[in-house]
Amino acid sequence: MKKCELYRCLPNVKTLLEDVELQSCIEEYGRDTVKETIQCELGKLRAEISQWKDGQETENDLEIRMKEKLPHLTDMVKEQLKEKQRPNIRPVINGTGTILHTNLGRAPINEEHFKKIASVVCGYSNMEYDLDAGRRGERYSHFEELLCKLTGAEAAMAVNNNAASVLLILSALAKGGETVISHGELIEIGGKFRIPDVLEQSGSVLTAVGTTNKTRLEDYERAITENTNMILKVHTSNYKIVGFTESVKIGELAPLAAKYSIPLVEDMGSGAFVDLERFGLSHEPTVQESIAGGADLVCFSGDKLLGGPQAGIIVGKIKYIEVLKRHPLTRALRIDKFTVAALELVLREYLSKEKAVKNIPTLRMIGKTDDETVKDAKKLCRMLKAANLSIHVSLRPCCSQVGGGSLPQETIPSMAVAIRPEQISVTKLEEQMHHCSIPMFGRIVNDEILLDVRTMNSKDFKLVVSQFSDIL
Ligand SMILES: *Cc1c(COP(=O)(O)O)cnc(C)c1O
Numbered sequence: 001m002k003k004c005e006l007y008r009c010l011p012n013v014k015t016l017l018e019d020v021e022l023q024s025c026i027e028e029y030g031r032d033t034v035k036e037t038i039q040c041e042l043g044k045l046r047a048e049i050s051q052w053k054d055g056q057e058t059e060n061d062l063e064i065r066m067k068e069k070l071p072h073l074t075d076m077v078k079e080q081l082k083e084k085q086r087p088n089i090r091p092v093i094n095g096t097g098t099i100l101h102t103n104l105g106r107a108p109i110n111e112e113h114f115k116k117i118a119s120v121v122c123g124y125s126n127m128e129y130d131l132d133a134g135r136r137g138e139r140y141s142h143f144e145e146l147l148c149k150l151t152g153a154e155a156a157m158a159v160n161n162n163a164a165s166v167l168l169i170l171s172a173l174a175k176g177g178e179t180v181i182s183h184g185e186l187i188e189i190g191g192k193f194r195i196p197d198v199l200e201q202s203g204s205v206l207t208a209v210g211t212t213n214k215t216r217l218e219d220y221e222r223a224i225t226e227n228t229n230m231i232l233k234v235h236t237s238n239y240k241i242v243g244f245t246e247s248v249k250i251g252e253l254a255p256l257a258a259k260y261s262i263p264l265v266e267d268m269g270s271g272a273f274v275d276l277e278r279f280g281l282s283h284e285p286t287v288q289e290s291i292a293g294g295a296d297l298v299c300f301s302g303d304k305l306l307g308g309p310q311a312g313i314i315v316g317k318i319k320y321i322e323v324l325k326r327h328p329l330t331r332a333l334r335i336d337k338f339t340v341a342a343l344e345l346v347l348r349e350y351l352s353k354e355k356a357v358k359n360i361p362t363l364r365m366i367g368k369t370d371d372e373t374v375k376d377a378k379k380l381c382r383m384l385k386a387a388n389l390s391i392h393v394s395l396r397p398c399c400s401q402v403g404g405g406s407l408p409q410e411t412i413p414s415m416a417v418a419i420r421p422e423q424i425s426v427t428k429l430e431e432q433m434h435h436c437s438i439p440m441f442g443r444i445v446n447d448e449i450l451l452d453v454r455t456m457n458s459k460d461f462k463l464v465v466s467q468f469s470d471i472l
Helices: 003-009 013-018 020-029 031-050 059-085 111-121 141-151 162-173 195-202 217-223 250-259 287-292 318-326 328-332 337-349 353-359 361-366 370-386 426-434 458-471
Strands: 098-100 155-159 178-182 188-190 205-209 228-234 264-269 297-301 312-316 391-403 412-421 443-445 448-452
Touching: 003 031, 003 059, 013 020, 013 031, 013 059, 020 031, 020 059, 031 059, 098 361, 111 337, 141 155, 141 287, 141 312, 141 337, 155 162, 155 318, 162 195, 162 228, 162 264, 162 297, 162 312, 162 318, 162 328, 178 195, 178 217, 195 205, 205 217, 217 250, 228 250, 250 264, 264 287, 287 297, 287 312, 312 318, 318 328, 337 353, 353 361, 370 391, 370 412, 370 458, 391 448, 412 426, 426 443, 426 448, 426 458
Parallel strands: 098 391, 178 205, 178 228, 228 264, 264 297
Antiparallel strands: 155 312, 297 312, 391 412, 412 448, 443 448
């Protein structure tokens, strides 16, 4: 058969749309989507015919190839429809050992919490309705009291993320004047978020004081003029200066700020509520300490060490929080009902430290004991070995990290399963792990893939093994 005649062998769209096999797809995905997919699949076959040139293959071979493909056309359409229907954002398995992994969605949410969140967001809620007063209420009301109780602050609110908190605070309270900040705290947080740029964006003028390694109280005092609108302290959460250093604590700055009636603000970044020393990590300043030290406002992320939803939480003096709540930017940066519901549930857990450590996945993972990690790693190792795949599997001690720009120098001793493929390269294996239906992430160290069990759930081990079986 001639190439030009082959086109006529292809069925038309209308006939395919009437195909009995595709009727259930039309029901499920809608007629337009099915039609579009059919057109796409027919287009591929047409392209295959049109690209045929005299040479490597005879026209006869092309005809045979086409006739083999045609009976599978409806299956191809079905497959494509299924593929199209699969959401782009999907769960993944985190074997990197980095607990707060920004690329992998930062803090995971407790499943029980999620069920409660679902019951709120799937219908209507009292999001902005005060049931007791019988009138309009504030979305912050659901967690403001909790935040005050937990941190000792007078008032609280939350915006979209902590970068937004910093921008809002500076725009509302420091615009048109100077903001005094230590040289050593002019940091870049990541994703182009640099403190000097945010200051400029807010319309406040930066007055950097001290030096990179040393800033003293006198440096701050000397920099204060009648145009000073704010003293800002930024927790240098993602880097550490060691050696010949000096910085001024909130407790020392508070009397200075009070003397000149200037608001003292601290951006804590991670905002821990529980002391991490209980997990053998070094002391990370807590929000309670900052408030007790005399900060007028403290802001921090909802999805870093707090272990909640993405949010920028702001706590502090009522007179400043009131100004923030009324600022037009607040409307642009406001949190939605998902966040409100999730924040309230996470904060409630902190009413008891024991409950927080047990029920907040981030803290739960930080706090996993050696016994737990060794037991899990042995289990995964055993299961992978039992599958008889062409890989070499062994146990390997490793180090987990908190991540999310918290505790940059600290690692937590952990246990990993090391995988060395026998027939493909490690980079190839890693690539294939990323393309599983539940993508899997590990770390390549010394030509092996390490899966750190600290950030994995033993409930997923069966799935991990079956996905490795599919790959290999
Ligand atoms: C992470 C961080 C931020 C930004 O917080 P997001 O919630 O990621 O927007 C701001 N300041 C500091 C000090 C941080 O560590």
